[in-house]
Amino acid sequence: MAATERYDITIIGGGPAGMFAGFYSGLRTAKTQLIESLSELGGQVQALYPEKEILDVAGFPTIKGSQLIAQQNNQFKDFPIDIFKNQTVTDIKREADGFEIVTPQRITHTKEILLAIGNGAFTPRxxxxxxxxxxxxxxxxxxxxxxxxxxxxxxxxxxxxxxxxxxxxxxxxxxxxxxxxxxxxxxxxxxxxxxxxxxxxxxxxxxxxxxxxxxxxxxxxxxxxxxxxxxxxxxxxxxxxxxxSYGFISDNKAVAGWHVQFDEDHRMLKVDSKMQTSEPGIFAIGDGVLYPGKQQLIATAYGEAPTAINAMMQQIYPDKRGPVHSTSLKIKKD
Ligand SMILES: Cc1cc2nc3c(=O)[nH]c(=O)nc-3n(C[C@H](O)[C@H](O)[C@H](O)COP(=O)(O)OP(=O)(O)OC[C@H]3O[C@@H](n4cnc5c(N)ncnc54)[C@H](O)[C@@H]3O)c2cc1C
Known part of the structure; x- marks a missing residue:
C-alpha cells in the first residue's frame, strides 16, 4: 500500500457539498485532497437526477443537475486540489498531529477532516x-x-x-x-x-x-x-x-468507527455552529449533518462549506487572517 502524502484538509465525499468545500479550500490555499467513492463527482445530483431541472440554486433560474455539477467542476479546476475518485474511505485514525486516512488503495495523513458524505455511500433499492x-x-x-x-x-x-x-x-x-x-x-x-x-x-x-x-x-x-x-x-x-424509482439505501456503517457522535436515530452527524463534529478536527457538512432547522438542500450545503473551511483554517493556521469575501483571497493560477 503506497504511503504517504500529508494534507492540511481532507474532504471525504464529492457531492455538491464536498465539491464546493474543495473549491473554497483552494481559495484559502490549503493543501487539500478530496476523496469520492463513485467514479464521478456530483453525489446524488449526478448519480440520481442528472437530467432534472433544479429550480432552487441561487443565480440559476433553472439548471440541469449534470450542468450544475459541470459548473462546480469548472469552479475548482484552477486550484491545485488532489481529487481521488473510485476510492472509499474505510477508516480514519487519530495521530499525534492529525489523522491517518485509509482507503483500500492508499494511506495519507491530514491535519483536519471534512466529512461531506451525504447519507453515506448509496445503492438503489x-x-x-x-x-x-x-x-x-x-x-x-x-x-x-x-x-x-x-x-x-x-x-x-x-x-x-x-x-x-x-x-x-x-x-x-x-x-x-x-x-x-x-x-x-x-x-x-x-x-x-x-x-x-x-x-x-x-x-x-x-x-x-x-x-x-x-x-x-x-x-x-x-x-x-x-x-x-x-x-x-x-x-x-x-x-x-x-x-x-424506489429510492436508495445509504450505508454509513464505516463512519460508526470514526468516533463522531450521531443524533438519536444514529443517522446524522451532530455539528456545532462552526460545523465541527463531536471530535475536534473533524468537521461535517451537507446532507449528513443535523442541527436545529437543518434543510437537506444544495443551497444549504453550499452555505455550510465556507463556515467549515474557515473554521478549519483558523485551527490549522491561527495566525492567518480569515477572509471577508472571495476577492480578498488570492487566486493562484498557473
Ligand atoms: C431525487 C432527488 C431530487 C432532489 N432535488 C433537489 C433539488 O431540486 N434542490 C435541492 O436543493 N436539493 C435536491 N435534492 C437534495 C440534494 O441532492 C442534496 O441535498 C445534496 O446532494 C447534498 O449534497 P451532499 O454533498 O451533502 O451529499 P451527496 O450528494 O449525497 O454526496 C455525498 C457523496 O459522498 C460520497 N461518500 C460517502 N461516503 C464516502 C466514503 N466513505 N468515502 C468516499 N466517498 C464517500 C458518496 O459517494 C457521495 O457521492 C434532491 C435529492 C434527490 C434524491
Missing part, C-alpha cells in the same frame, strides 16, 4: 423480480443519465416519490408514452408536482406493483402488474424500458 440483473443497464434503469435513450420509447416508471414524478414529467415530452405505476393511490411528491402529473399525459396506474418482467421476441418488455391486496388481479403492459 432494486425491483424484486426474477432475473432483474439481466435487464439492468439495458432496459431497466435506476436513474436517468441519458435522456436520449428514451426518445420515442414506451416507458414504465415504478415509484411514488418526488423522483418518480420528476422522471415521469421529464420524459413525457420525449418518450412515446409514459406510465407511472405506484403501489398506493396517494403520491408522496410535492403537491405542485403531483398536480402537474395529474394534468399531464402520463398514465397513472395505482395501486399496482411490478411482479414480473419478460422479454418478448421483439425485445420489448412484457410487464406483469399485480393489483395490491389481491391475489389474482393482474394486468399486462408492453414497454421498451422500465425506470425503478
Amino acid at each position: 432494486k425491483l424484486a423480480v426474477e432475473n432483474i440483473d439481466s435487464f439492468e443497464g439495458k432496459q431497466v434503469f435506476y436513474s436517468v443519465s441519458d435522456l436520449e435513450h428514451f426518445r420515442n420509447h414506451e416507458v414504465l416508471i415504478a415509484g411514488g416519490g418526488d423522483s418518480a414524478i420528476d422522471q415521469a414529467l421529464m420524459l413525457e415530452p420525449l418518450a412515446k408514452h409514459v406510465t407511472l405505476v405506484h403501489r398506493r393511490d396517494q403520491f408522496r411528491g410535492l403537491e405542485y408536482m403531483v398536480e402537474k402529473l395529474r394534468n399531464s399525459s402520463v398514465t397513472i396506474k395505482t395501486p399496482f406493483l411490478v411482479k414480473d418482467i419478460e422479454q418478448t421476441p421483439t425485445k420489448q418488455l412484457n410487464i406483469s402488474l399485480k393489483r395490491v391486496k389481491t391475489e389474482d388481479q393482474f394486468e399486462q403492459l408492453l414497454v421498451d424500458d422500465v425506470i425503478v
